[in-house]
Amino acid sequence: MTPEHRSGFACFVGRPNAGKSTLTNALVGTKIAITSSKPQTTRHAIRGIVHREDAQLVLVDTPGLHRPRTVLGERLNDLVYTTWSEVDVVGFCVPANEKIGPGDRFIATELAKIARRTPVLGIVTKTDLVPPERVAEQLMALEKVMEFADLVPVSAVDGFQVGTLADLLVRRLPEGPQLYPDGDLTDEPEQTLVAELIREAALEGVHDELPHSIAVTIEEMLPHEGRDDMIDVHAQLYVERPSQKGIILGHKGERLKKVGAQARAHIEALLGSKVYLDLHVKVAKDWQRDPKQLRRLGF
Numbered sequence: 214m215t216p217e218h219r220s221g222f223a224c225f226v227g228r229p230n231a232g233k234s235t236l237t238n239a240l241v242g243t244k245i246a247i248t249s250s251k252p253q254t255t256r257h258a259i260r261g262i263v264h265r266e267d268a269q270l271v272l273v274d275t276p277g278l279h280r281p282r283t284v285l286g287e288r289l290n291d292l293v294y295t296t297w298s299e300v301d302v303v304g305f306c307v308p309a310n311e312k313i314g315p316g317d318r319f320i321a322t323e324l325a326k327i328a329r330r331t332p333v334l335g336i337v338t339k340t341d342l343v344p345p346e347r348v349a350e351q352l353m354a355l356e357k358v359m360e361f362a363d364l365v366p367v368s369a370v371d372g373f374q375v376g377t378l379a380d381l382l383v384r385r386l387p388e389g390p391q392l393y394p395d396g397d398l399t400d401e402p403e404q405t406l407v408a409e410l411i412r413e414a415a416l417e418g419v420h421d422e423l424p425h426s427i428a429v430t431i432e433e434m435l436p437h438e439g440r441d442d443m444i445d446v447h448a449q450l451y452v453e454r455p456s457q458k459g460i461i462l463g464h465k466g467e468r469l470k471k472v473g474a475q476a477r478a479h480i481e482a483l484l485g486s487k488v489y490l491d492l493h494v495k496v497a498k499d500w501q502r503d504p505k506q507l508r509r510l511g512f
Contacts, residue, residue, distance in 0.1 A: 221386035224273040224296050225336070226324070227306035228316040232338035232369060236306065237261045237272050239369035240379055262393050268383040269391045273300060285501040297324075302362075302385040303333045304378070309351050309366065310342040313358060321359040332362035332385045336378065341368040404431040407480050411448055411492065414476035415461060426453045427461075428500065443487040446480060451497045458494050469494065 225233040241261035263270040273296050297303060305324060307317055324333050335355045340348045348366050356364060363381050367374045408429040415427050428451040437443035450472075452458050462469050469492065477490045500506040 217388040218390065219268040219383055219386040220270075220389040220392050221301035222271045222273055222299065223302045223304060223382045223386075224300045225304045225306050226293065226297070226320060227338075228314075228320065231306040231308050233306050235369040236304075236336070236338060236367065236375075236378075239372065239375050240270075240272060263379060265379070265383065268386060269393065270379065270383055270386065271392060283501045284504055285507060288507070294323075297327055297331070300331065301387060302382055303327070303331055304336045304382065305333055305359075305361070306336045306338045307351065307355055308339040308342075309337050309348050310339055313351070313354050318358060325359050328360065333359070334378075334381055335359075335361040335364040337364075337366040339368065339370075340366045340373055341370045403484065404434060406483060407431055407434065407446060408448065410479040410483065411450065411472070411476040411490075414472045414479070415450055417472075417475065426457055426501070427451070428497070437487075437489055440487075443489060444484060445489045445491065447491045448493070450492060450494045451500060452494065453497065453499055453501065455496055458496055461494050 225236060227233055238261070240263050242263075261272040263272065303324065305320065307313060327333075335352075335358075337348060337351045337355060343351075352364055352366060355361075362385070365374060365378050365381060367378050369375065408431050412427055412429045415429070430449050430451070432447040432449060434444060434446050437445050450461065452461060460468070461472070463471075473490050473492050476492075477488050480490065481488045497506055
């Protein structure tokens with residue numbers, strides 16, 4: 214008798230920079246969630262789809278939960294709570310190389326409210342950064358934080374136990390048919406992914422004051438006139454202050470050129486086509502605190 218096919222949704226939660234996006238990419242096997250050493254880089258609940266013979270696991274990548282200071286912060290947190298209430302299983306990520314702190318305990322308290330009806334797995338990430346005994350200590354410390362359905366250490370970088378984690382998540386999905394066609398890796402519109410890749414490139418190597426202040430909108434994406442092997446992408450990069458615009462542009466526009474080149478390479482890989490990228494920087498004063506501007510920028 215053939216084993217039943219399972220399908221459903223899972224999400225990873227954790228403090229900003231706990232390795233959630235990297236783990237999503239490792240499970241899906243390609244880059245769909247943006248990763249950056251800057252916390253708070255994930256803004257959209259981007260889904261990655263893991264196709265297996267026995268199951269289809271849809272991963273929802275949520276922004277890191279944090280105590281909000283702006284309207285944007287509040288909206289991001291609301292997004293996390295909504296996601297939790299709609300998935301079949303939750304993975305709580307804690308990096309192996311950082312002590313469990315008040316932020317983790319805050320999330321655990323919130324998760325305990327849903328744990329009765331939704332299984333929560335404890336995941337120790339970034340195990341490649343520490344010796345095995347430190348991983349064991351972290352697992353023991355995590356066990357004390359709340360009651361988990363399972364505990365698992367993983368490393369998205371060297372692939373350690375990524376398969377095991379997939380098995381543990383799949384085991385908790387309901388039986389059901391495929392939810393997405395074979396070959397689909399994400400249900401995000403291409404424009405959203407392209408905007409995220411540009412934002413990721415812009416975040417590389419900038420100072421700490423920038424991450425929250427960058428938003429990207431795609432004005433249009435269309436075939437290049439007279440060429441069927443090229444796509445034109447026209448994008449606007451928004452910052453909150455003129456001084457930030459200077460940081461992004463760099464001396465004589467050198468930094469923006471680098472951002473464009475890096476983003477273009479990733480976009481070409483995503484779209485499987487040559488890309489002409491037209492990138493402009495605009496100042497949208499204090500957009501994070503202005504509901505009207507937030508709506509315009511897609512939040």
